[in-house]
Amino acid sequence: MRLSEHCYATIASIKSPLLLVEAVRSARMGETVRVIYPDGSEMEGEILKIDGAAVLIQLFGESYGLDVEHSAVVFTDAVKRAPLSTDMLDRVFNGSFLPIDGRPMFIPEQWAPVTGFPINPTLRGSPDEFIETGYSAIDGLNTLVKGQKLPIFSAAGLPSKEMASGILRSARMVARSNEGADKDFVVIFVALGLTHHEYAYYMQTLEAMRTRFMAFINLANDAVVERLLAPRFGLTAAEYLAFERAMDVLVVITDMTNYCDALREVSTAREELPGRRGYPGYMYSDLASLFERAGRIQGRAGSVTMLPVVTMPEDDITHPIPDLTGYITEGQLVLSRELHQKGIFPPMDVLPSLSRLMQRGIGEGRTRADHRGVANLLYKHYAKGRDLRNLETIVGREGMSEKDQGMLDFAEAFEREFVHQGQQRRSIEETLDAGLSVLRRHGLEAP
Amino acid sequence: MKGLITAVSGPTVTVDLPEVKLYDRVSIGHSGLMGEVVRMERDQAVVQVYEDTRGLGIGEPARGLEKPLTVALGPGLLARIFDGLQRPLERLGEAQGPFIRAGKAPEPLEPDRPWHFVPVKRAGEVVQSGELLGYAEEGPFRHWIGAFQGGGTLTELKEGPFTVQDSIGAFSDGRPIYAVHEWPVRSPRPYRRKLAPSEPLVTGQRCIDFFFPLARGGTAIFPGGFGTGKTVLEQTITKYADTDVVVYVGCGERGNEMAEMLEEFVTLTDPRSGHALTKRTVMVVNTSNMPVAAREASIYTAVTMAEYFRDMGYHVLFLADSISRWAEALREISSALEEMPGEEGYPTYLSSRLSGFVARSGVVETLDGRVGSLTMILSVSPPGGDFTEPVTQACLRNTGAFLMLDTALAHRRHFPAINWFQSYSLYGDAVAHFFADRVAPEWGALKDECRALLQREEKLREVAEIVGAEGLEDEGHLLMHVAEQVRQNFLCQNAYTEDAYSPLDQTHRRIREILAFYRNAEKRLQGGESLEKILKEATP
Ligand SMILES: Nc1ncnc2c1ncn2[C@@H]1O[C@H](COP(=O)(O)OP(=O)(O)OP(=O)(O)O)[C@@H](O)[C@H]1O
Ligand SMILES: [Mg+2]
Numbered sequence: 001m002r003l004s005e006h007c008y009a010t011i012a013s014i015k016s017p018l019l020l021v022e023a024v025r026s027a028r029m030g031e032t033v034r035v036i037y038p039d040g041s042e043m044e045g046e047i048l049k050i051d052g053a054a055v056l057i058q059l060f061g062e063s064y065g066l067d068v069e070h071s072a073v074v075f076t077d078a079v080k081r082a083p084l085s086t087d088m089l090d091r092v093f094n095g096s097f098l099p100i101d102g103r104p105m106f107i108p109e110q111w112a113p114v115t116g117f118p119i120n121p122t123l124r125g126s127p128d129e130f131i132e133t134g135y136s137a138i139d140g141l142n143t144l145v146k147g148q149k150l151p152i153f154s155a156a157g158l159p160s161k162e163m164a165s166g167i168l169r170s171a172r173m174v175a176r177s178n179e180g181a182d183k184d185f186v187v188i189f190v191a192l193g194l195t196h197h198e199y200a201y202y203m204q205t206l207e208a209m210r211t212r213f214m215a216f217i218n219l220a221n222d223a224v225v226e227r228l229l230a231p232r233f234g235l236t237a238a239e240y241l242a243f244e245r246a247m248d249v250l251v252v253i254t255d256m257t258n259y260c261d262a263l264r265e266v267s268t269a270r271e272e273l274p275g276r277r278g279y280p281g282y283m284y285s286d287l288a289s290l291f292e293r294a295g296r297i298q299g300r301a302g303s304v305t306m307l308p309v310v311t312m313p314e315d316d317i318t319h320p321i322p323d324l325t326g327y328i329t330e331g332q333l334v335l336s337r338e339l340h341q342k343g344i345f346p347p348m349d350v351l352p353s354l355s356r357l358m359q360r361g362i363g364e365g366r367t368r369a370d371h372r373g374v375a376n377l378l379y380k381h382y383a384k385g386r387d388l389r390n391l392e393t394i395v396g397r398e399g400m401s402e403k404d405q406g407m408l409d410f411a412e413a414f415e416r417e418f419v420h421q422g423q424q425r426r427s428i429e430e431t432l433d434a435g436l437s438v439l440r441r442h443g444l445e446a447p
Numbered sequence: 448m449k450g451l452i453t454a455v456s457g458p459t460v461t462v463d464l465p466e467v468k469l470y471d472r473v474s475i476g477h478s479g480l481m482g483e484v485v486r487m488e489r490d491q492a493v494v495q496v497y498e499d500t501r502g503l504g505i506g507e508p509a510r511g512l513e514k515p516l517t518v519a520l521g522p523g524l525l526a527r528i529f530d531g532l533q534r535p536l537e538r539l540g541e542a543q544g545p546f547i548r549a550g551k552a553p554e555p556l557e558p559d560r561p562w563h564f565v566p567v568k569r570a571g572e573v574v575q576s577g578e579l580l581g582y583a584e585e586g587p588f589r590h591w592i593g594a595f596q597g598g599g600t601l602t603e604l605k606e607g608p609f610t611v612q613d614s615i616g617a618f619s620d621g622r623p624i625y626a627v628h629e630w631p632v633r634s635p636r637p638y639r640r641k642l643a644p645s646e647p648l649v650t651g652q653r654c655i656d657f658f659f660p661l662a663r664g665g666t667a668i669f670p671g672g673f674g675t676g677k678t679v680l681e682q683t684i685t686k687y688a689d690t691d692v693v694v695y696v697g698c699g700e701r702g703n704e705m706a707e708m709l710e711e712f713v714t715l716t717d718p719r720s721g722h723a724l725t726k727r728t729v730m731v732v733n734t735s736n737m738p739v740a741a742r743e744a745s746i747y748t749a750v751t752m753a754e755y756f757r758d759m760g761y762h763v764l765f766l767a768d769s770i771s772r773w774a775e776a777l778r779e780i781s782s783a784l785e786e787m788p789g790e791e792g793y794p795t796y797l798s799s800r801l802s803g804f805v806a807r808s809g810v811v812e813t814l815d816g817r818v819g820s821l822t823m824i825l826s827v828s829p830p831g832g833d834f835t836e837p838v839t840q841a842c843l844r845n846t847g848a849f850l851m852l853d854t855a856l857a858h859r860r861h862f863p864a865i866n867w868f869q870s871y872s873l874y875g876d877a878v879a880h881f882f883a884d885r886v887a888p889e890w891g892a893l894k895d896e897c898r899a900l901l902q903r904e905e906k907l908r909e910v911a912e913i914v915g916a917e918g919l920e921d922e923g924h925l926l927m928h929v930a931e932q933v934r935q936n937f938l939c940q941n942a943y944t945e946d947a948y949s950p951l952d953q954t955h956r957r958i959r960e961i962l963a964f965y966r967n968a969e970k971r972l973q974g975g976e977s978l979e980k981i982l983k984e985a986t987p
Contacts, residue, residue, distance in 0.1 A: 050504075051454040053505075079502060115501065116546075117548055118734065118736045274792075285775070292735055294703075298545075320831075327673045330704075357703070
């Protein structure tokens with residue numbers, strides 16, 4: 001064990017965002033280092049690989065201004081940790097966990113390694129309590145529950161930003177027995193690679209927040225590697241608030257596609273063998289190390305729920321980013337270009353969407369007794385109506401039976417009246433009533 | 448044997464321990480992380496480390512343990528949950544709290560749990576290696592204890608209470624006999640000979656039992672994209688399969704889904720014995736966020752336990768979800784070793800490793816002369832749902848049943864989403880006699896009739912897509928109606944309802960009724976009755 005920091009000026013090569021330092025006597029995997037630039041400024045980094053006296057370092061910021069001769073590296077003998085305290089609530093930080101809201105840094109009560117530890121599967125609690133997002137297509141048909149990880153699959157040009165922002169503003173815990181359920185509900189917003197326009201948009205959202213929140217903002221022109229760090233800060237904070245401070249934490253991350261691209265960039269710099277579409281072969285494990293941090297723990301009150309946004313490159317759901325995400329998360333919420341063009345907001349296609357943990361979170365005592373029945377009927381009839389739309393394009397509406405025409409009308413009404421809600425927030429009661437009313441008006445009687 | 452760490456890269460660590468052997472276990476660093484030698488280079492050994500390597504430093508000590516990775520085999524395995532290295536997760540939780548940390552762990556088998564030994568051999572008898580000596584009742588399960596560490600002349604075999612720490616007898620050369628022994632996970636356990644699979648493994652899933660029967664001692668793969676129902680299908684089979692012991696490996700998958708399974712298994716009962724399902728189940732859980740090297744080892748840890756129960760003459764079902772995550776772990780380790788990559792970055796030995804693994808399934812005559820079987824069901828998670836990828840292909844070459852889970856069916860909420868045109872089972876002929884004798888002589892004929900019906904309907908659908916459903920003849924409408932019945936009331940099985948399990952006679956009755964209706968309706972249609980009337984009578 002080393003007990004103090006030590007400093008080396010033996011940088012052998014720089015290949016952004018990586019540094020190779022030689023003649024290092026002692027270093028440990030994952031150790032945090034401070035790199036001192038020729039102008040005296042400092043930047044943190046982390047040890048990725050050690051081969052004898054040669055150490056490979058990943059910088060958490062720009063390598064601009066760094067040189068081989070006049071820069072130095074300080075080894076700290078500590079792993080990357082996050083400062084934690086309930087004073088971090090209602091604050092905005094950058095991707096390196098430094099405040100950017102003009103107020104001073106809070107005083108940490110404790111520190112925890114940002115990578116976290118895996119939850120022992122035998123001590124996980126079951127995710128079975130409803131979280132209301134305010135959107136009918138989610139709450140009614142693809143219900144989110146505490147401890148779940150449920151991504152939004154979006155595509156370029158679709159309003160995932162508006163949807164994420166809507167969820168930030170509207171998400172609630174609905175505990176019928178306990179009127180004050182909302183006071184322990186916290187939203188953590190992690191933004192990766194935001195443009196300035198998006199930044200301004202989300203800052204407005206945060207200012208209008210009624211629930212308690214925390215935000216980590218990494219901008220498009222901030223360091224790429226910071227995108228790998230920010231979600232880990234967010235999740236470490238979430239675990240602290242959930243499991244040490246008994247809060248229910250919803251973590252919204254946008255956009256995981258930027259995270260994966262950062263992962264690919266670092267992997268390429270390391271000259272690793274690229275996998276599908278150039279993404280590294282360990283991307284599944286890496287994403288799992290984030291998403292699996294969602295959950296509940298037996299005997300503890302809080303929960304970590306995740307709602308990451310993924311932009312599907314080229315609208316392709318088989319692209320490695322949505323594909324690997326889908327293999328890890330408990331379902332997916334899929335946005336559709338077609339619905340967006342029709343002016344439906346949120347443009348969520350409920351057919352390919354699925355919340356795998358929904359069944360446990362709905363019904364009597366959780367949402368409403370008729371929830372399951374209403375959801376099944378809506379889904380069934382809408383699926384039928386959508387099927388018939390294909391037929392309609394072949395034989396025309398006139399060539400179809402009256403009953404089939406009725407189903408076409410139902411599908412249309414379902415999209416315009418149930419899925420579509422614009423800026424309005426719906427409670428679960430309103431959602432289920434909206435569903436019932438569409439069913440009734442088309443003579444499809446309630447369960 | 449002691450040395451020092453000289454390099455660390457991802458899950459692999461290089462140590463200067465020239466004397467170790469390939470696959471020897473090595474203790475790494477001050478905190479004693481476990482690892483296994485995967486490559487030797489002059490005076491250096493490269494070790495695959497089963498725990499998070501973060502925090503390991505150059506110059507920390509490494510110690511060769513002069514034995515390979517083993518599992519402990521003995522009473523107390525059932526109803527337990529282990530990680531990929533056979534660390535008991537429940538007791539680990541008691542010791543460490545809800546988060547898993549690297550380092551020391553409790554013994555796999557509870558050291559002080561009392562058992563009662565009943566010998567079936569007596570002092571003076573000569574026993575061969577692998578012969579069974581007696582048993583202990585483990586709940587409703589008879590746990591056989593054998594001469595698994597070699598035979599000899601028995602001088603003593605003590606009936607009565609024991610723990611896994613006590614000897615229960617001795618051989619004439621003084622060797623004590625214990626109820627527990629260790630076995631290297633990468634070495635298949637021995638048996639007298641392999642037998643051809645000839646009995647079905649009844650799963651209670653109509654689509655499988657009827658169309659694509661599995662065989663005891665056979666292997667099946669369930670490939671499918673995300674959300675196609677691999678996990679639900681495996682877990683449903685785990686609950687209802689007609690088998691003595693189940694070993695289930697959650698290999699690189701979700702924590703929540705394992706927790707849900709654990710919770711459910713405590714409350715559910717085995718339909719055959721009426722006891723809690725956990726009592727016949729061993730679970731190995733290495734979720735996706737647990738270390739990858741342990742994920743790689745997990746399937747070996749699990750299959751060795753499965754072979755152990757097979758060696759008692761039991762029928763054992765082994766399920767892994769998902770074998771793709773194992774292959775990916777192999778790829779991560781291979782890439783950290785800077786090995787020459789094969790297709791899609793997987794090591795070139797992927798296929799041979801997998802064959803070697805799958806070869807551990809089978810029906811065997813045990814060293815004790817009993818018949819035991821080990822059936823394997825592996826789920827496969829092909830990237831992008833593309834079945835031409837290397838893992839699915841390597842699996843296909845090694846398995847007897849291919850149950851393709853179809854994303855289109857899953858989107859339509861047709862579960863289990865088994866594609867009835869693309870899937871196959873090579874065990875159909877071998878087990879046909881069973882269904883004919885035990886269920887109904889007409890079983891095979893019904894199967895052919897049903898398959899032909901679905902094929903005709905498929906063709907008709909293509910036509911209907913061009914001319915529209917209105918353009919079909921009455922015969923066509925009838926066929927489509929019946930095929931829909933087959934899908935809805937026969938092939939679909941909702942895992943969350945009573946229908947999750949279908950006994951063979953129910954499976955038979957359902958398909959017989961649908962097909963009988965069809966035959967009769969066709970006749971009436973030809974006789975001039977209206978389709979509307981026929982269908983109206985059919986739907987209550
Ligand atoms: N037999 C079934 N009955 C009812 N629903 C089912 C059935 N099988 C699957 N489902 C539904 O499909 C969802 C996904 O199933 P499952 O988790 O088994 O998929 P998977 O193939 O294992 O996916 P992944 O590869 O992502 O793990 C389930 O949560 C459930 O809603
Ligand atoms: Mg699964």
